[in-house]
Amino acid sequence: MLAFAWPWGRPADEGPQLLSQRLASSLCAGIGGHAGSASIGGLHFAYRELRSSAAKSRSWKPSAMPSGRIAAFHGYFDNAASIAAEMGADPSNPALLYGLAVERWGDDADRRIIGEYCAIIADPDSETLRLSRSPLRAPPLHYFHDEGLVAASSVPRAIFAAGVEQRLNEERLADSALLNFSDLEATYFEKLFKVPTGHIVELRRGRSRVLRQYYDLFAMPAVRLGGDAEYVARASELLDDGVRTCLAGFQRPGATLSAGLDSPQVALRALECMAADEALPTFTFHPETGYDERVQEYFLGNERPMVEAFAAMHPRLEPHFTANEGYEHDYRWNDFFHLMGAAPSGLSNMYVFHGLLSGAARERCDVLLLAEWGNYTFSDKGEWGYVEYFLTGRWRQLWRALTCINNDDRSVFGRFLLRCLMPLMPDFVWSAARKVAKPRHRSLLDLMQPLGSKYRKISGAERRLKQSGVGIERYQPRNRRHAQKMLFMNGDADAAEVYQAFEQMYGVALRDPMAYRPFVEFCFGLPVEMFMRDGRTRWLAKEMAKGIMPEEQRTNRLNGRWDADWLLRLGRRRSDLVAELDRLAKDERMAEMLDLPRLRAALEDWPEDTETDPQQFFAREFAVPRGLLTARFIDYVEGRNER
Template structure:
């Protein structure tokens, strides 16, 4: 992680007590380790690698170019040798290569570089700072700018250590509860901003900040595919490359493994990159003992049996399973708050990663491969095909797609309206149609979110949600480009902050080969038939799965049920949660903020078994933990010690 502060002026607010050592201490606070710290006049730099040593911290320095620019680089890029050759430098130092690339190509440099990183470049003689994050995935980067100070860091706590006032951003708090992250520059603190993915921020003394969006996913050009075999071979080669570069510099990888189509592709390629006599640890979470086995009809509650069958096909796999025994949705929340400086709503569902990361550390892994991005490119369903086949008059393909994805209880005409016509409606008309068809059904978002109606209105959260055009339960892409816009409109939902927090707590980095940009961009350019064909969705991923997994898994149409045992985990703590809700209700602020009456009634009317009806399940599984998350983050920020 990096930190930087530059007092423009020596004032009472930002005195000379700001030092690099103070910034470095803030990076290490709560997680330990050592940070390199360097003061260059009034410029203060600090850097803490994930696995620091005292020796490396003492020798660390920011990189200075001959022209005077100072660079700090955090992360990695995969084509470092290629870029080094193009800027004519014999070095593997990513900061040096990055700085020279920006000098040569300006913002075009970040389109040429492939990797996951955040950077800062300081030009002391110009009173200028450039901040940047890579596209698709990148470590977080925050900044503060005023007439007196400019500062940037991977974590908000370092900015607070630099003297920035700690004040909760109530808008971000309210928006997060409604799963609205469309303001991609907002942070959880007033005055602190977030650098969006694929963007650079130019900060110059006396001038407003300038945002440069250098990466445009909608600009990905279509690819002409001459043969299916060539396409599958090309994707396979790109997956090989993705795993190879993700493992560069590591000796003992571990891989998260599910019963899906994505992670097995990562596992089989990771096996090619380790010695044949070595084992590859994989990590799978599954429900706790006592789970009643109930899951929605289109989901698998326990993926362990399929994972075991897959592992049996590949003797080098050493499968590890975690039920996260005893963990609850609020496990180590305060530690995560400190590591993140944030409390995004998705954090409630990330408790399963405690068992995954802890298992990887226990097995001596030095990197953990995940496959979050698979569904966004390589194994996309191609759901826009229902509209495209209608518009292009490809009647056979449309008929087969509708027939194969229509339940026996739903007439095919109704499916046609829902899948081929409704995506064409603007949001306002879509909502009206939905209310006509399901007059008694509460929206998914209303069921999942924790706030009272009055708070949503008073905080402006409802108005901002409407202005953003974000409809959480509506994924109805009209085209491949529209699908990408829907995918990226919420940025990454602060997934970067969550992963960085787990890395800090457990000391092990994670990589997602599925987010390798050459792979993603190639997949984004493919025609629809590579994803939806002859009534089969995820056609490409299923073709790629031939021979590497059991046929039952390859042909499986059920989704893994994340948090399948929520009824067990929340149920055993129901009385404690009710007591906490009673305490919140006695606080006028929290009583007005949360819909505690409704949620207490839901907890008191506890189902005897796992309920799969969203109207009853969503308030219990999602809204209840989100009350705890939000209230505790407020108390954390305000330094309130009461339970």
């Protein structure tokens, strides 16, 4: 993690070491370890490696360039060797390499560099600060600036250590509760902002911040090759590259493993990068004992049997399973608030990562491979294909697509109206049709969010949500680009902060080969038949899976059910949760913000069996934990503990 502070206008010799040491201490606060620090003139830096040591920390320093600018870098290059060769520079010093690249190429440097990083370049002569984050995935980078100080850091707590007041941004908290993360610069604290991925922020004393987007994920050119074999081969080659780059520099890898199409392919490619006598530990979560195996239609509640069958085909896989015993929905929330300076609504059911990462830490893994970007890339369902096949007159493909849907009991004509014509209609038409078709159904967002209706209006959260265009119910893409924009209109929904917090807790790096930029760009340019063909969805991923997994898994159409045993986990704590809601009801502010009567009713009317109708279980599984998350973050920020 990286931290920086620059007291503009203050003499350089005014306590030069004290501020940099405060920054270093803040990076280690709550997690221990060692952080390096340095003061150069009036500029103060600190850096903590994920697996820190006293010796490395003492030797760390930012890089001074011949121009007088100073660069600090956090993250990694995938193509450091090629960039260094072009620059005639040392590939082992990423900060200097990055700084020199920016001096030569300007913003184009960030387009040329492949990797995951955030970076700071300070120019003392012009009193200018350049902040940047890589596209797609990147460590967080927050910042503050006014007439007296500019500060930036991977974590907000370092900015507060620089003297900035910690004040809650209630608007961001309310937006998060409504699943609206469309403001890509907002943080949970007033006057703190963050650099969006694929952007550069320039700060200069006495001037407003300048935000520049240097990378557009949705401007990828079309990819057209000679035939299916070429597409499959190229996708495999790029995914191999992605796995290799994610493993670079690590000694003991592990991988998450599910019953899907994505993570198994990552795991097998990781094995190919390892010595022939080495095993790869894999980590899979499953429901607790006592789970009643009830789940929505077309979902898979327990992925363990399929994972075991897959692992049996590949003896060098070393499968580990966890039911996440002892990890409840609110496990270590206060630690998260400290480590990430945020309370995204998704944190309320991220507890399953504790079991995965604690297992990886026990096995002494230094990196855990994910496959989160698989559904965005090679295993996309290609659901824009219905409209594309219709508009281009590809009638056979359209007929196959409409007749092979296995979770729709409508007639073919009804499916055609819903999947070919309705996506072309504006939102108000869709909303009207939905009300006619399901007059008694509440929106899923209304069911899963915890805020009171009056507060949603007076806080402006309702207005901001409407202006954002963010919605969780209507996924009816008109074309490939529309599908991509719908998936990413919320950015990463603070996922970078969540992953960084988990890394701090467990000391295990998280890498996703599916987010390797050349692989993403290739997949984003592919034609629709690579994803939806002859009525089969995820065609490319399934082709790449031939021969490496049981056919039952390769052809499986069930989606893994996250948090399948929610009834057990929340049910055993029901009386404590009701008591907490009752305490919140005595607080005028909380009673105004949260819909406490609805949350309490959801806990009181508790089912005996796991419900499968979202109209019934969304309030229990989602709204209750999110309401408590919102209240506890307010208490944390404002230092309240009387409840």
